[in-house]
Amino acid sequence: MNLLDQFGPPVLPTGLGPLRTAVREFVAEWTPTSTPEKRALSWMGFDADFSRLLGTKGWLGLSIPKQYGGHDASPFERFVVSEELLAAGAPVTAHWIADRQSAPLILRHGTEAQKQRYLPAICAGELHFCIGMSEPASGSDLASVRTKADRQADGSWVLNGRKVWTTNADRCHFMIALVRTDPASERHAGLSQIIVDLTLPGVMIRPIKDLSGHEHFNEVTFDDVRLEADALIGVEGDGWAQATSELAFERSGPERFLSAMTLFRCLVGAVGPTPDARQAMEIGRLAAWLISLRSMSISVTAQLASGEDPVWAASCVKDLGTGYEQDTVEVAMRLIDSLPPGEQAATTRRVLAIVQSMAPSFSLRGGTREILRGILARGLGVR
Amino acid sequence: MRTLLQETIERLLADTVTPDLLRAAETGVWPADLWAEIEALGLPFAAVPEDLGGTGASWSDIFVVVRACGAAAAPVPLPEAILANSLLASAGLAPPESGVIVFAAGSADAPIADVPWARHAQWLALRDTTTGRIALYSLTDARIAPDSNVAGEPRDTVTLAPGSLIADADTSAATDAVLLGGAMLRSAQMAGALGRLTEVNADYANERVQFGRPIGKFQAVQQQLAVLATQAAAAVAAAEAAFLMADPAPDLLTTASAKAVSGEAAGKGAAIAHAVFGAIGFTHEHSLHFLTRRLWAWRAEYGSDAFWAERLGRTIAAAGDDGLWPLVTGAFAETTNP
Numbered sequence: 001m002n003l004l005d006q007f008g009p010p011v012l013p014t015g016l017g018p019l020r021t022a023v024r025e026f027v028a029e030w031t032p033t034s035t036p037e038k039r040a041l042s043w044m045g046f047d048a049d050f051s052r053l054l055g056t057k058g059w060l061g062l063s064i065p066k067q068y069g070g071h072d073a074s075p076f077e078r079f080v081v082s083e084e085l086l087a088a089g090a091p092v093t094a095h096w097i098a099d100r101q102s103a104p105l106i107l108r109h110g111t112e113a114q115k116q117r118y119l120p121a122i123c124a125g126e127l128h129f130c131i132g133m134s135e136p137a138s139g140s141d142l143a144s145v146r147t148k149a150d151r152q153a154d155g156s157w158v159l160n161g162r163k164v165w166t167t168n169a170d171r172c173h174f175m176i177a178l179v180r181t182d183p184a185s186e187r188h189a190g191l192s193q194i195i196v197d198l199t200l201p202g203v204m205i206r207p208i209k210d211l212s213g214h215e216h217f218n219e220v221t222f223d224d225v226r227l228e229a230d231a232l233i234g235v236e237g238d239g240w241a242q243a244t245s246e247l248a249f250e251r252s253g254p255e256r257f258l259s260a261m262t263l264f265r266c267l268v269g270a271v272g273p274t275p276d277a278r279q280a281m282e283i284g285r286l287a288a289w290l291i292s293l294r295s296m297s298i299s300v301t302a303q304l305a306s307g308e309d310p311v312w313a314a315s316c317v318k319d320l321g322t323g324y325e326q327d328t329v330e331v332a333m334r335l336i337d338s339l340p341p342g343e344q345a346a347t348t349r350r351v352l353a354i355v356q357s358m359a360p361s362f363s364l365r366g367g368t369r370e371i372l373r374g375i376l377a378r379g380l381g382v383r
Numbered sequence: 384m385r386t387l388l389q390e391t392i393e394r395l396l397a398d399t400v401t402p403d404l405l406r407a408a409e410t411g412v413w414p415a416d417l418w419a420e421i422e423a424l425g426l427p428f429a430a431v432p433e434d435l436g437g438t439g440a441s442w443s444d445i446f447v448v449v450r451a452c453g454a455a456a457a458p459v460p461l462p463e464a465i466l467a468n469s470l471l472a473s474a475g476l477a478p479p480e481s482g483v484i485v486f487a488a489g490s491a492d493a494p495i496a497d498v499p500w501a502r503h504a505q506w507l508a509l510r511d512t513t514t515g516r517i518a519l520y521s522l523t524d525a526r527i528a529p530d531s532n533v534a535g536e537p538r539d540t541v542t543l544a545p546g547s548l549i550a551d552a553d554t555s556a557a558t559d560a561v562l563l564g565g566a567m568l569r570s571a572q573m574a575g576a577l578g579r580l581t582e583v584n585a586d587y588a589n590e591r592v593q594f595g596r597p598i599g600k601f602q603a604v605q606q607q608l609a610v611l612a613t614q615a616a617a618a619v620a621a622a623e624a625a626f627l628m629a630d631p632a633p634d635l636l637t638t639a640s641a642k643a644v645s646g647e648a649a650g651k652g653a654a655i656a657h658a659v660f661g662a663i664g665f666t667h668e669h670s671l672h673f674l675t676r677r678l679w680a681w682r683a684e685y686g687s688d689a690f691w692a693e694r695l696g697r698t699i700a701a702a703g704d705d706g707l708w709p710l711v712t713g714a715f716a717e718t719t720n721p
């Protein structure tokens with residue numbers, strides 16, 4: 001692998017300006033109806049009406065074909081819409097997982113019936129999905145999952161087991177779960193992905209309060225849950241390959257460096273137009289990394305657009321990006337006592353408290369820092 | 384253009400820049416053959432428009448040349464010559480047809496410090512801070528007080544000789560064109576050096592055996608190498624952005640970002656590289672230091688990471704909280720961006 005050629009020039013194709021302007025204006029109108037504290041939640045902010053509104057605007061399912069309610073747009077258009085929403089702290093979590101990974105997964109591996117059933121509603125912002133990968137005893141070691149789906153004589157499935165840390169399970173319609181479909185199998189073999197209707201009997205969802213006091217993630221227990229034959233998505237036994245290629249979708253996007261953007265904005269506002277040297281240096285350093293991470297993310301998007309599978313580069317963006325987000329908290333901590341007193345400083349303090357209590361999760365969710373670095377090391381040929 | 388430039392320069396440097404050549408260069412030997420080949424390929428004129436006798440390449444294409452010079456630790460001022468000639472051309476002055484040319488900012492009637500490679504150069508493109516003009520001087524009779532950076536690269540103090548002005552012209556270039564241009568070059572050189580550093584580290588981790596296995600099999604070492612690689616990748620991406628936005632002149636936002644990020648990455652990357660190589664990498668005999676000492680040197684030149692971060696920070700603060708995001712997204716060409 002030639003490391004130096006993993007990131008090309010960050011060229012955004014022309015013609016995206018009107019889309020960017022439209023999203024930016026829409027978001028500017030919405031902003032006064034929100035608060036900085038809500039915007040601080042970034043892509044953990046839930047608002048089903050807002051998601052539906054985005055659907056009517058045509059800003060969801062951008063990469064999905066028109067025949068399934070999507071827009072046949074390029075990854076760049078999706079990039080622009082995503083980054084404008086995230087930079088403004090818009091509440092996107094309701095549709096986020098469905099739009100980012102469930103829909104592309106269903107498009108790639110689903111049957112025609114599954115595509116018809118799920119995709120149009122996802123593109124409308126009406127159908128919300130969550131990801132059931134982690135289990136109490138299976139975190140980084142995902143291949144050890146034990147939740148199992150047993151095939152019945154009539155082709156239907158019976159699901160038993162327990163998923164945990166499932167973001168938004170309590171407010172979603174469906175989960176795509178990674179489960180063992182071959183009871184005799186071990187590790188990566190014998191796993192499949194299965195779509196679970198979360199309203200079915202036998203599904204128990206218990207919200208878990210995180211240290212910020214929010215209930216974003218859940219424990220989900222399956223007790224003899226009966227699923228129809230077409231709950232299986234893709235090929236039986238191919239779940240591992242399907243799930244790991246799905247992870248590439250979630251590792252290079254702007255949500256991997258914009259989670260703390262509301263805090264950065266508040267900080268800039270609170271410091272004011274004439275910073276001292278220390279303030280200027282700290283803010284400028286954050287801006288330098290932000291501009292550079294965006295450069296990386298755009299060049300990964302260009303690779304996605306040309307049909308490549310930039311797993312290594314995407315892991316790079318996530319490792320650096322989540323570190324940068326956590327660094328924003330560090331910078332805010334270093335500057336907090338230097339802010340001129342007033343309303344903006346008070347707001348910044350409240351926003352800092354929120355982002356600080358979410359920050360440890362930035363480098364856990366979607367694969368821990370150590371796991372990502374393992375992937376990077378493999379790409380370098382030392383593993 | 385980019386692919387052709389990349390193949391040409393990488394092949395040339397791979398063939399000629401050996402540890403022996405680098406060692407000799409540090410004792411003051413000028414690699415005349417290498418420079419002759421560089422001139423024969425027309426590389427110093429890459430950024431000069433075709434009507435002034437150059438190649439007319441974009442800075443985005445030239446990025447791969449400067450990056451390759453950094454990766455190879457090339458002991459010649461090719462990046463400097465490219466920028467010097469482009470400064471002249473931007474003021475409508477024809478670059479000299481041959482000979483080593485470097486650049487500086489300063490006053491023609493006072494000693495000019497930290498001029499790269501001056502002792503080996505025939506020409507100086509000067510951004511005259513007194514007259515505000517761009518000038519071409521001959522260095523043939525100049526007084527040169529030799530000095531060097533921590534990597535042993537010439538950084539001399541030049542006192543120009545009376546009557547050595549060849550030509551000068553008014554320029555529209557920004558007052559700090561030399562500072563910005565120099566910072567941009569060094570960010571690409573650091574990106575190149577960090578990329579090469581990652582490769583040699585990965586190779587070494589696969590070769591060096593301790594406790595009965597290659598040290599690269601130890602997870603602690605793997606994680607360090609991954610960090611080195613991400614820092615290299617960040618420097619590459621940051622510098623790419625600066626070069627992409629450098630036409631017609633180096634751009635403040637992306638150059639400041641590139642120098643700040645690559646400087647920080649240089650510090651972290653060099654430290655990891657030395658940790659992984661152990662004692663052998665700390666010897667003068669080993670060639671690791673040709674890269675790491677250059678990273679230290681280049682990090683400090685044309686504004687440190689802290690210098691550029693502070694400057695960028697003042698721009699951001701002036702734009703305010705509502706201006707931050709438009710400024711960040713406006714940093715890259717997206718032509719119809721508001």
Ligand SMILES: Cc1cc2nc3c(=O)[nH]c(=O)nc-3n(C[C@H](O)[C@H](O)[C@H](O)COP(=O)(O)OP(=O)(O)OC[C@H]3O[C@@H](n4cnc5c(N)ncnc54)[C@H](O)[C@@H]3O)c2cc1C
Pocket residue numbers: 130131132133134138139140141164165166167168217361364365366367368369370371
């Ligand atoms: C906010 C949040 C939201 C989440 N949302 C979801 C979701 O929607 N769906 C879902 O399925 N999961 C979700 N997760 C779970 C997430 O994917 C896991 O937390 C993650 O994979 C790590 O697993 P773990 O927490 O069990 O930690 P563990 O795997 O137990 O790891 C603990 C520590 O050991 C390290 N470690 C483990 N193995 C190795 C190794 N081989 N080498 C080196 N170090 C190692 C880890 O890096 C970490 O530092 C979420 C997590 C968070 C925090």
